[in-house]
Amino acid sequence: xxxxxxxxxxxxxxxxxxxxxxxxxxxxxxxxxxxxxxxxxxxxxxxxxxxxxxxxxxxxxxxxxxxxxxxxxxxxxxxxxxxxxxxxxxxxxxxxxxxxxxxxxxxxxxxxxxxxxxxxxxxxxxxxxxxxxxxxxxxxxxxxxxxxxxxxxxxxxxxxxxxxxxxxxxxxxxxxxxxxxxxxxxxxxxxxxxxxxxxxxxxxxxxxxxxxxxxxxxxxxxxxxxxxxxxxxxxxxxxxxxxxxxxxxxxxxxxxxxxxxxxxxxxxxxxxxxxxxxxxxxxxxxxxxxxxxxxxxxxxxxxxxxxxxxxxxxxxxxxxxxxxxxxxxxxxxxxxxxxxxxxxxxxxxxxxxxxxxxxxxxxxxxxxxxxxxxxxxxxxxxxxxxxxxxxxxxxxxxxxxxxxxxxxxxxxxxxxxxxxxxxxxxxxxxxxxxxxxxxxxxxxxxxxxxxxxxxxxxxxxxxxxxxxxxxxxxxxxxxxxxxxxxxxxxxxxxxxxxxxxxxxxxxx
Numbered sequence: 001x002x003x004x005x006x007x008x009x010x011x012x013x014x015x016x017x018x019x020x021x022x023x024x025x026x027x028x029x030x031x032x033x034x035x036x037x038x039x040x041x042x043x044x045x046x047x048x049x050x051x052x053x054x055x056x057x058x059x060x061x062x063x064x065x066x067x068x069x070x071x072x073x074x075x076x077x078x079x080x081x082x083x084x085x086x087x088x089x090x091x092x093x094x095x096x097x098x099x100x101x102x103x104x105x106x107x108x109x110x111x112x113x114x115x116x117x118x119x120x121x122x123x124x125x126x127x128x129x130x131x132x133x134x135x136x137x138x139x140x141x142x143x144x145x146x147x148x149x150x151x152x153x154x155x156x157x158x159x160x161x162x163x164x165x166x167x168x169x170x171x172x173x174x175x176x177x178x179x180x181x182x183x184x185x186x187x188x189x190x191x192x193x194x195x196x197x198x199x200x201x202x203x204x205x206x207x208x209x210x211x212x213x214x215x216x217x218x219x220x221x222x223x224x225x226x227x228x229x230x231x232x233x234x235x236x237x238x239x240x241x242x243x244x245x246x247x248x249x250x251x252x253x254x255x256x257x258x259x260x261x262x263x264x265x266x267x268x269x270x271x272x273x274x275x276x277x278x279x280x281x282x283x284x285x286x287x288x289x290x291x292x293x294x295x296x297x298x299x300x301x302x303x304x305x306x307x308x309x310x311x312x313x314x315x316x317x318x319x320x321x322x323x324x325x326x327x328x329x330x331x332x333x334x335x336x337x338x339x340x341x342x343x344x345x346x347x348x349x350x351x352x353x354x355x356x357x358x359x360x361x362x363x364x365x366x367x368x369x370x371x372x373x374x375x376x377x378x379x380x381x382x383x384x385x386x387x388x389x390x391x392x393x394x395x396x397x398x399x400x401x402x403x404x405x406x407x408x409x410x411x412x413x414x415x416x417x418x419x420x421x422x423x424x425x426x427x428x429x430x431x432x433x434x435x436x437x438x439x440x441x442x443x444x445x446x447x448x449x450x451x452x453x454x455x456x457x458x459x460x461x462x463x464x465x466x467x468x469x470x471x472x473x474x475x476x477x478x479x480x481x482x483x484x485x486x487x488x489x490x491x492x493x494x495x496x497x498x499x500x501x502x503x504x505x506x507x508x
Contacts, residue, residue, distance in 0.1 A: 012275040012331040020332040024325070028214050035220035039180070041227035042235050049235065049307035054508045055486070059500025062431050066456045066464040068129070071107055074144060075164030075425045076100070076124040076151050077415045084119040089158055093122050099150045100126045105143050116419035123420055128166050141177075144170035148408065161412025164425035165502070168399055171407040176236065183240060187247045188213075198255060204341045207333045208254035215325035216246045219318040226313075233310035241311070246318040249293065253286045253326040261334060263355075265347040275335045283327055290323035398474045413472070421451055423469025423478060426502040428485065430465045436495035437463035443488045443497075449481030469503060478503040 011020045050057045060069060078085070078093055093113040101110050105128050112124030126147065130140055144162055151160040188209060195205035219242065226232040260282040264274035297319065300312030339346045345354070355361060367374050400410040416424055428450060432440050437455060440463055445453045450467040471477035482504050489497035
């Protein structure tokens with residue numbers, strides 16, 4: 001027992017606490033700049049979430065011979081509601097095409113104006129290059145905003161919308177702009193409230209929150225280095241969950257340790273000795289909890305989706321770093337600042353333990369003699385609440401369902417569908433052996449739901465074709481079309497045909 005206490009006393013000794021504090025200060029100073037780069041290491045395109053053997057992922061790799069993977073089209077739709085577009089409208093759009101070509105990062109030829117069959121709309125396709133490294137995705141939003149300003153100028157009653165993949169990315173970027181800091185503030189506020197309600201001290205919450213923030217910064221730095229140099233896939237989803245998980249688990253461990261420390265301060269005059277005893281008694285439960293969570297998260301490594309597979313180690317790193325911080329940095333901070341951090345209820349030596357009386361103590365004493373009744377009733381109640389999961393309809397969401405409001409990308413997609421094939425801007429792709437190009441084109445043209453099929457000259461022994469879906473790229477109808485097309489293409493002997501594109505990626 002004495003050996004355990006000596007080990008537990010290392011982070012909170014009279015001199016060793018300064019070594020611990022110095023170590024974490026150095027960690028925070030080094031980790032700070034690295035953690036700030038985590039966003040630049042994120043891979044948020046859908047294909048990065050898939051395993052390398054997914055059919056649509058193979059198409060992404062092979063299609064780079066024919067079409068750049070870092071160029072995304074913005075679709076500009078001009079709509080004359082209730083009538084045909086005029087010659088003046090066409091002249092205005094033709095002028096806009098020239099101005100679009102001068103927008104920064106526009107790469108390749110701007111196509112248009114393309115008239116709709118009903119004569120009530122015009123379409124312009126603007127290819128925008130997105131740098132996959134650094135903050136390229138963040139630069140997309142201002143480019144789209146500039147294009148929207150150009151299109152709206154002197155519109156003369158035309159309905160004008162910028163949509164397509166680039167338009168959606170820009171609107172999503174606006175929604176999530178600053179979301180990291182907002183999530184951090186909201187989570188921190190919740191933790192502060194929990195700590196204030198638990199300990200009723202206006203100062204104590206600062207130490208656990210500081211420890212959690214240091215742990216989060218260190219975890220983000222480690223994850224950034226692994227993403228850059230070890231191939232770890234990180235996306236916005238895992239980055240957001242990491243923040244909540246580290247704060248949640250860290251606060252949980254802090255509550256366990258601080259409660260035990262407060263008890264021991266009533267039994268020991270020396271706060272360093274009190275923390276050594278508290279840490280020796282609380283650490284096994286905290287380590288067991290953290291290890292259970294880490295091992296559970298690492299089970300995600302057997303997942304097929306790269307995004308889910310990487311979620312395990314990302315979260316496990318957060319828990320592990322938070323665990324280390326709570327068992328070393330927090331004890332050092334608590335003994336450094338002394339008993340006054342518990343003000344106004346300072347735990348003086350020999351004072352009564354408040355947890356032995358009150359509402360929760362009475363509830364605990366009533367539950368203790370009846371463990372079987374307690375767990376049976378609890379299981380029945382939780383089981384009843386879990387019945388709601390049977391009504392869950394996990395059929396996926398369309399891109400437009402990701403917004404609570406209706407941004408321009410959504411209204412533009414609706415206008416596009418009124419006058420053009422709904423899958424414009426998100427072509428379905430087919431790639432296979434060059435000698436089977438004719439068969440692949442026939443199969444693609446004969447598949448219901450696919451129109452405007454076009455092919456590129458063969459390269460490196462491969463044929464490449466694109467077609468426009470008649471339905472929205474992220475709709476169930478388009479997924480059904482992809483399934484039909486795959487069945488047809490796969491049946492061509494010796495073609496080695498593969499089907500990809502945005503719809504296929506989402507389906508996979």
